[in-house]
Amino acid sequence: MSTSVKTAGVSMLRNPPLLQLLLLLPQEILIEILSQLPTKSLVRLRCVSKSFCTLIADHGFGVLQRSLSLTLPSRAGILISISARSSPVYYTINFSEKKPWRPGMLQANSLANLDSEPLLKGSLRSSSDGLICLSRPIGDVVVCNVSTGQRISLPRIQFSSACCARVGFDSQSQRYKVLMTACQRTRRRGSRQICFEYNHWILTVGVDKSWREVNYSSLPFYPFDANGCPGYSDTSVHIDGVIYQYNWLTRDDPPSFDIVAFEVGSESYAFIPIPPELPSSSQIHSIDAFGEKYHYSGLVLRNFALLQVYGGQLAIVYVHKIRHLYYMDVWTWKKSEERWGKMTVPIPCEESRKIKGFEYVRYSTNHAGEIVLLCINTEKLFILVCNLKSKVLKTFDVGGVEFPICFPRDVRMYKTMDNVFSIE
Template structure:
């Protein structure tokens, strides 16, 4: 640091040890840090330091005021299909207050179905024409990635999934490009802030896809990012009889692995094999999710009904044991209003499962603590001019205050 840079600092802050400065600045929200970064080169370098970002993020995980959930609602109106964004942060009140994020939808609107993934408070949006944007929910910062070029005349859908590589300290986007056949896919990767174009990557001959068997993008809660790995549900299988897997994409090595799903889950699922289809139930399309629960563990969540009573089954992957452990809890609320549509799931800062419901008047949130198997119910206020929409047109993610800059 030059002498001129030091002398511009107020109160001789440059004399403080870096760990003390980190501790002081980590108490500030991301929006304040963005403004502070413009004060001097010293603050800019300090706040952009990866170690500071890690400290700030770890604190954000623990503070309810910094962590919450993000809702992206697509109104069913003839004028616009652009999402409307809200955050919900305080789970201590009886009525949760939704806060509109005008800066996310104030500029160019994004079309329906473009939001597919979230990671550490960042969201990844893609357009049918190949445009991809990474956005920081806390600060509103947006980075437009190089446009994805379709090399095939049979363009159909694309799905972009965001993850963080702790080795390079960079975010990467995994792009899955569905071709003419529902079994023909190509996979691409772009390192944000580094790559000038998308890099095609090789993968196993086994077809991996987050698209369901009807060619639609799998629901937003069938993929999750945990500690540098993107997990998503694989809708395709070559096996006969069929067997399901979860695909684990390691962001750092850009490699895939398969995780078998518990047999009792796959026995009640709709699956698609090469050349044939097995239709058993609508389990996958309505009540299924992949989540990160308490302790950073991968979980499969499923809500079911039996004898007029609703239950939630949660299978948690115990990596050290190489198996899934199951938790079943009775839901003490009537979910009858949700039987004709898809549920929406996420988790909050405490690792509790958050279930989104909707009636004719408002959205409702049900929160389950897996350790105590206790449930809480919240009405949601603050959603202005309640949009006419189905839950299929709502995306919900865990979010947090993130100071990482994604240039």
């Protein structure tokens, strides 16, 4: 689509008479013009007339605009959620908005419309195409569109347990689905031994009125830690209709930890073995109600992130220190060969010194598939971007973030994008 079409759309948005003329255009041309506009402009257009509101809220238009956004770097960014004792605060960063007069600085844009929403006080566990999914232990699940601020509360499932919800896109039905896994801690009668029971539900957003329970007991997967809790460092990634997450719990002895690949469309799953080089020596053993021994890997839980890197590949990323320098190990999954490839990127001295001064690191990727490291301490944020093809690293300070008085309890970072998709 030519730039002139987008320019024409923006010009009409600023000129009410031209907006009226826009409504007289054939439907296909009108859709073509509107799909070029950023979500902020489309949200404003919804207030102009019922015709615009109906068109922009249409499911087919949302799918079209989403597909286009996937190809435009200017509509991509990263979402940062910072939680302390109060509600989380949300920021977005767009790598296309670099200020030439402030080299080496990225501006974080506050999402005040999300900060004040009481429904969004749950833990952010999942993101897909600009939609985020938050869940709370009591069973509340909220799906929110970051670009439009639209959010819906999903039906509550009555259970007394920890829950973990993941969102992904089904390209067949062109709908988003949420996979919920709940962990119920029980105590065997006459014993102090605690065991865990797991249940799984699926809900198609905007279609299903209630959750559908599914039975994955034959090959169970568990996004929880040894205490039956999701944990602050749990990780998942959505790639082309598949949700990837770690399987912390295994019956194997010796244990062989793996990654669960959940196909959103077919609602089926497969397992991907974790690279043999990954250490998993930090294990906790537990005996369930049936006398079976389980293994948990606490070390993998804390230090390794799942990401989507260039070419849409699944990757495991781990930053570690050897003497005074830091190194980034990246394992990429060769799907056609069903094997992992590994590369190590040394982090230069200057960047290593910067990382050393920060308390901990979070991982994501940007629109180009580059790895983004977010380093956090009590005063500021620092971003390191690594291009795996060239092995070139760029560093940025982040401005515009107001830090809580106490140290952030939970910081999360996800790739996001401009998306007008209606979730109702």
